[in-house]
Amino acid sequence: MIRRILINILAPFLAVLLAFSVGAIVIYILGENPLFVYKILLINSVTKVDGWGYVLFNATPLIFSGLAVALAFKGGLFNIGVEGQIYIGAFACAWFGITFNVRPLIGIPMGLLFAMIFGGLWGVIAGYLKARFGAHEVINTIMLNFIAIALTNYLVNNPFKEPGQINPIPQTKELFSGFIIPRVYPLLNKLGINLSPSVPLNYTFFISILFCVIVWYLLERTRWGYEIKAVGLNPKASRYGGINPNYIIILVMFLSGALGGLAGVNDVMGYRHRFLDGFSRGTGFTGIAVALLGKNNPIGIVLASILFGILDRGALAMDVFTNTPRELIRVIQAIIIIFVAIGNELIFRLLQRLEREGE
Amino acid sequence: MIGGILSLELLISALRMSVPLTFASLGGVFSERGGVVNIALEGIMLVGAFGAVVGTYFTNNPWIGLLTAMSFGFLIAFIHAVVSITFRINQIISGTALNIMSAGLTTFLSRLIFKAAGSSPHIEGMVQWRFPGTNWQISPLIVIMFTVIIISQVVIFKTRYGLRLRACGENPYAADSLGVNVIMMRYSGVLISGILGGLGGAFLSLEHARVFVEGMTTGRGYIALAGMIFGRWTPLGSFSACFLFGLAEALRMRLEGFGIPTQFIQMIPYIVTMCVLIGVVGRAVAPAYDGIPFEK
Numbered sequence: 001m002i003r004r005i006l007i008n009i010l011a012p013f014l015a016v017l018l019a020f021s022v023g024a025i026v027i028y029i030l031g032e033n034p035l036f037v038y039k040i041l042l043i044n045s046v047t048k049v050d051g052w053g054y055v056l057f058n059a060t061p062l063i064f065s066g067l068a069v070a071l072a073f074k075g076g077l078f079n080i081g082v083e084g085q086i087y088i089g090a091f092a093c094a095w096f097g098i099t100f101n102v103r104p105l106i107g108i109p110m111g112l113l114f115a116m117i118f119g120g121l122w123g124v125i126a127g128y129l130k131a132r133f134g135a136h137e138v139i140n141t142i143m144l145n146f147i148a149i150a151l152t153n154y155l156v157n158n159p160f161k162e163p164g165q166i167n168p169i170p171q172t173k174e175l176f177s178g179f180i181i182p183r184v185y186p187l188l189n190k191l192g193i194n195l196s197p198s199v200p201l202n203y204t205f206f207i208s209i210l211f212c213v214i215v216w217y218l219l220e221r222t223r224w225g226y227e228i229k230a231v232g233l234n235p236k237a238s239r240y241g242g243i244n245p246n247y248i249i250i251l252v253m254f255l256s257g258a259l260g261g262l263a264g265v266n267d268v269m270g271y272r273h274r275f276l277d278g279f280s281r282g283t284g285f286t287g288i289a290v291a292l293l294g295k296n297n298p299i300g301i302v303l304a305s306i307l308f309g310i311l312d313r314g315a316l317a318m319d320v321f322t323n324t325p326r327e328l329i330r331v332i333q334a335i336i337i338i339f340v341a342i343g344n345e346l347i348f349r350l351l352q353r354l355e356r357e358g359e
Numbered sequence: 360m361i362g363g364i365l366s367l368e369l370l371i372s373a374l375r376m377s378v379p380l381t382f383a384s385l386g387g388v389f390s391e392r393g394g395v396v397n398i399a400l401e402g403i404m405l406v407g408a409f410g411a412v413v414g415t416y417f418t419n420n421p422w423i424g425l426l427t428a429m430s431f432g433f434l435i436a437f438i439h440a441v442v443s444i445t446f447r448i449n450q451i452i453s454g455t456a457l458n459i460m461s462a463g464l465t466t467f468l469s470r471l472i473f474k475a476a477g478s479s480p481h482i483e484g485m486v487q488w489r490f491p492g493t494n495w496q497i498s499p500l501i502v503i504m505f506t507v508i509i510i511s512q513v514v515i516f517k518t519r520y521g522l523r524l525r526a527c528g529e530n531p532y533a534a535d536s537l538g539v540n541v542i543m544m545r546y547s548g549v550l551i552s553g554i555l556g557g558l559g560g561a562f563l564s565l566e567h568a569r570v571f572v573e574g575m576t577t578g579r580g581y582i583a584l585a586g587m588i589f590g591r592w593t594p595l596g597s598f599s600a601c602f603l604f605g606l607a608e609a610l611r612m613r614l615e616g617f618g619i620p621t622q623f624i625q626m627i628p629y630i631v632t633m634c635v636l637i638g639v640v641g642r643a644v645a646p647a648y649d650g651i652p653f654e655k
Contacts, residue, residue: 030471078449078451080451080455129633129636129637132637133636133637133638135633135636135637136636136645138396138398138451139584139585139588139632139636140633140636142398142581142584143581143585143629143630143632143633144629144633146578146581146625146626146629147626147629147630150622150623150625150626151622151626153622154620154622154623157620157622158620282459285455285458285459286459288452288455289456289459292452325466325467325470325471327463327464327466327467327470328463328467329463330459330460330462330463330466330467331460331463331464331467333459333463334456334457334459334460334463335456335460337452337455337456337459338438338442338448338453338456338457338460341442341446341448341449341452341453341456342442342446342448345446345447345448346446
């Protein structure tokens with residue numbers, strides 16, 4: 001057991017280290033000092049309070065998106081459609097946010113709920129098609145991503161476009177104040193932490209942590225969780241155990257899509273207070289990396305999201321203070337995914353061999 | 360208005376739109392017939408588009424650009440093959456990672472090489488071929504495309520190689536027991552898809568735009584996969600599907616001029632693919648071992 005835990009932590013750590021080494025070689029070839037570039041990356045993200053504020057702000061949607069992917073993984077499904085669920089969820093909560101003028105006590109839970117319901121229903125489309133027709137969820141969720149992007153692009157450009165808008169990117173009207181999730185700096189300032197008001201970190205971050213706990217509880221302490229994991233491990237065996245796998249597939253895609261929908265909340269309710277066309281920029285795909293790196297474990301997902309948050313924040317500084325284009329960070333992120341996946345597989349095989357020898 | 364939209368010009372435009380999709384789609388056929396899902400096609404097309412511009416930029420010869428595009432596509436496909444065939448990693452994960460990597464890498468290199476954000480300088484396009492004795496011109500890449508379609512159809516369904524490749528996608532264990540080298544066959548399928556995907560990307564930058572724009576494939580790799588499914592994993596079928604999708608795209612560009620919201624036309628390839636997958640428009644069945652790693 002201890003060996004297993006050690007390996008589970010060691011493997012992602014090594015993968016990250018290796019990916020950064022590859023990055024360092026690239027930076028060196030370009031004629032810059034890798035240590036200097038990496039120092040810049042870290043100084044602007046983790047040595048200052050504001051830097052941490054941005055890191056956690058960046059991490060928030062990734063936590064939701066990572067949870068969405070992980071939950072589907074547990075149920076044996078590959079939800080590559082989180083990106084689409086984000087757009088649909090975000091648009092739904094923006095739509096209600098510009099329609100109903102209610103108090104925050106009602107508005108915020110309502111916004112979250114609608115993001116979940118609509119994101120979830122968008123996920124259910126792929127789940128239903130899999131359960132009913134056996135259509136593979138990977139292709140369908142990819143297709144649904146593009147449909148979601150085109151659909152919200154239509155909505156925000158036509159019926160919901162803010163009248164007389166100046167911003168070149170199409171956007172909706174501003175949400176009613178009852179739907180706005182406040183920033184955390186007033187609270188932190190009271191606690192003596194000096195976070196500047198310009199940092200967009202808001203209470204959505206705490207909501208994301210809350211959902212980590214909820215997902216953990218669901219998977220480890222409830223009947224649904226048990227059934228989801230049973231279907232994920234072996235759908236045929238679970239059928240003999242009295243579980244209806246088709247029902248579980250639809251359930252998993254709803255829950256996963258709901259978490260995906262929540263990943264859009266940070267931007268809509270917590271930051272811009274409106275829906276911006278094309279705002280997500282791949283958060284749903286980064287969620288796959290987060291889930292892999294975090295080993296589908298809520299704590300691991302939070303840590304992986306924070307790492308990716310640091311990288312995103314540091315990337316900006318790299319552009320400003322070094323000659324290395326920030327896209328190097330995306331390359332490093334991709335290398336992390338590949339190395340983690342390979343590491344997982346190698347360790348899995350190693351453990352299998354050790355167990356066989358132990359018998 | 361209808362007369363202005365439906366014309367020979369529209370069909371030609373549809374054909375041009377379908378070229379990059381068709382190349383990538385044919386690549387998908389080779390990869391998936393061998394049993395490897397290749398969603399990295401999106402990234403492969405992107406590095407192909409980038410490679411074509413880089414090669415042409417430095418040599419002023421689009422044919423060198425074309426070669427560069429194919430070799431870049433080959434490289435990404437090679438990584439996909441190593442990760443998903445040799446290491447037996449989930450093919451979707453590998454493909455997703457490679458798509459992220461390709462997007463980052465092309466932007467990164469483009470900024471380094473061309474010292475500008477957003478796009479490269481304009482480059483020489485390909486010299487068009489002229490039909491003898493007429494004024495009709497055609498892009499050499501379109502000629503290549505039709506050649507590749509026919510060759511692929513023959514190779515996959517009429518040759519020993521094709522039979523073995525399909526066997527690896529339908530039942531690799533049976534193929535293995537008959538002495539077929541499954542690993543090698545799967546590698547070949549994926550690598551061919553890299554070369555073809557690279558060609559598809561090259562058409563985008565060499566013919567459509569004559570410039571590399573960051574992220575310029577905008578999901579065409581996925582549409583190509585959709586075309587492959589709609590075309591039931593056959594080269595001729597894939598081409599027909601891609602032509603249909605090309606027609607939708609050409610139509611969309613026309614209608615945009617009339618101020619009609621075109622997002623719903625944009626959705627057509629995706630919705631059609633979903634319908635095909637669930638059997639509304641004729642059932643499409645993937646190779647039985649498509650996406651499942653082979654372990655000897």
